[in-house]
Structure formats: structure tokens, C-alpha cells
Amino acid sequence: MTDFELIRSKRRSLELRVLEDGTVQVRAPQRAPVRMVQTFVDSRRQWIADQQQRQASRPRQRWLDGEVLAWRGDRLQLDVSEGRTRVGISGCYLSVRVTQPEDEMVVRSAVEGWMRRQAKGVFEDSIERQFGWFAAQGFARPTLRIKKMRTRWGSLSARGYINLNMALLHYPPLALDYVVMHELCHLKHMDHGPGFHGLMDARMPDWRQRKALLEQPLFQP
Numbered sequence: 754m755t756d757f758e759l760i761r762s763k764r765r766s767l768e769l770r771v772l773e774d775g776t777v778q779v780r781a782p783q784r785a786p787v788r789m790v791q792t793f794v795d796s797r798r799q800w801i802a803d804q805q806q807r808q809a810s811r812p813r814q815r816w817l818d819g820e821v822l823a824w825r826g827d828r829l830q831l832d833v834s835e836g837r838t839r840v841g842i843s844g845c846y847l848s849v850r851v852t853q854p855e856d857e858m859v860v861r862s863a864v865e866g867w868m869r870r871q872a873k874g875v876f877e878d879s880i881e882r883q884f885g886w887f888a889a890q891g892f893a894r895p896t897l898r899i900k901k902m903r904t905r906w907g908s909l910s911a912r913g914y915i916n917l918n919m920a921l922l923h924y925p926p927l928a929l930d931y932v933v934m935h936e937l938c939h940l941k942h943m944d945h946g947p948g949f950h951g952l953m954d955a956r957m958p959d960w961r962q963r964k965a966l967l968e969q970p971l972f973q974p
């Protein structure tokens with residue numbers, strides 16, 4: 754029997770995921786019997802093993818002095834030292850001062866806190882620069898929410914939120930602008946049909962090249 758973590762939610766089907774650390778997670782409808790979920794998981798054993806293998810062989814971000822962090826299409830070297838927590842860019846270094854410089858979780862949480870603060874300014878700026886045309890069409894400016902998402906770069910909710918993945922900060926600004934434009938185009942076209950692509954082509958003719966930037970491998974934080 755394969756061990757798994759069960760998350761119940763208002764959904765109608767089962768969804769299987771293998772997390773970065775190899776944990777198997779199943780999302781299931783509220784009333785799905787555990788035995789049924791177990792049978793489902795067991796039937797996907799080979800797929801799970803393949804995913805776990807893939808996760809294990811993926812290069813991983815380390816959070817120690819001297820390690821490199823992909824930053825907006827560039828690279829910053831972590832310069833970790835002991836002191837009162839403070840994070841900031843200094844030349845090609847990301848200077849990280851923490852109380853426990855040897856503890857990767859402490860370093861990671863300090864850097865991610867800093868990233869989240871950076872994301873706000875950077876993402877708002879991208880929306881601001883690209884929203885003009887949509888404003889002229891009478892659309893309301895969506896409210897930014899910064900998220901850590903495993904499977905998507907962004908999304909636009911019908912309730913007026915634009916959700917952007919914090920990991921976009923690792924990629925070049927051109928790629929971030931592409932994701933923002935993509936989500937903004939959903940204000941006019943909800944699906945990915947010809948209307949949507951026509952609008953993308955009109956608003957950002959080189960969007961395919963920009964999208965390709967997001968497919969290059971990066972250290973996954």
C-alpha cells in the first residue's frame with residue numbers, strides 16, 4: 754500500500770500529486786470512502802514511482818552561503834552572515850543576515866520574505882505599465898495577489914484578482930510581463946480561443962518568445 758496525504762474538498766473527482774519531497778497527496782470529494790481512494794492510489798503506483806524519481810533527480814535550490822539564486826533572469830550569489838535579520842541586494846550578491854546562518858530553513862524563510870516584498874513592487878509595476886489599453890476599454894484594474902503556486906504562473910479570477918506566482922521573480926522581466934499580459938487578456942476573453950490569441954498577438958507580438966523563457970530549467974526554490 755502506498756502512503757498518501759488526503760485532502761478533502763468540494764470537488765467531484767480525485768486528483769493525485771507527488772510533491773517536491775516525494776509525498777503523495779490526493780485531493781478527494783468530501784464523501785469519497787478512504788478505501789476507494791486507497792485503491793485509486795495503488796492503481797497508480799508506477800506513475801507515482803516515476804514522479805518521485807523525477808522529483809528526486811531535479812536540481813534543488815540550496816540556501817547556504819555561496820549558493821546561487823536565479824533572480825530576474827540574472828544570478829545573485831548568497832552572501833550569508835550572522836546578525837539581525839536583513840536581506841538586500843549588493844552588486845551581484847544577495848546579502849542575507851540571519852541569526853542562524855547555518856540553518857537552511859532560516860535562510861530560506863528570510864530570502865522568501867524579502868522576495869515577497871520585492872514581488873509586490875515588481876508585479877504592480879508590470880500591471881501598471883500594461884493596463885492602460887484595458888483601462889481605456891473600460892475594464893477595472895484587477896487586485897494583485899502574490900502566491901506560491903506549483904503548477905501555474907498566474908491566473909485571473911472572476912472576482913477581480915490577478916494571482917501571480919512569486920517564482921516569476923527568478924525569470925527575466927520580459928517573461929513576467931508576458932504572464933501579466935496573458936492574465937490581463939483574460940479580462941476580455943476567458944478562454945484560450947482564437948479571440949484570446951488574436952488579442953495577445955495585438956498587445957504583445959513577441960509573446961511566444963517570452964513564453965519560451967519560462968520553459969528554461971531553473972533551480973526550483
Ligand SMILES: [Zn+2]
Nearest residue numbers: 935936939945
Ligand atoms: Zn490563461
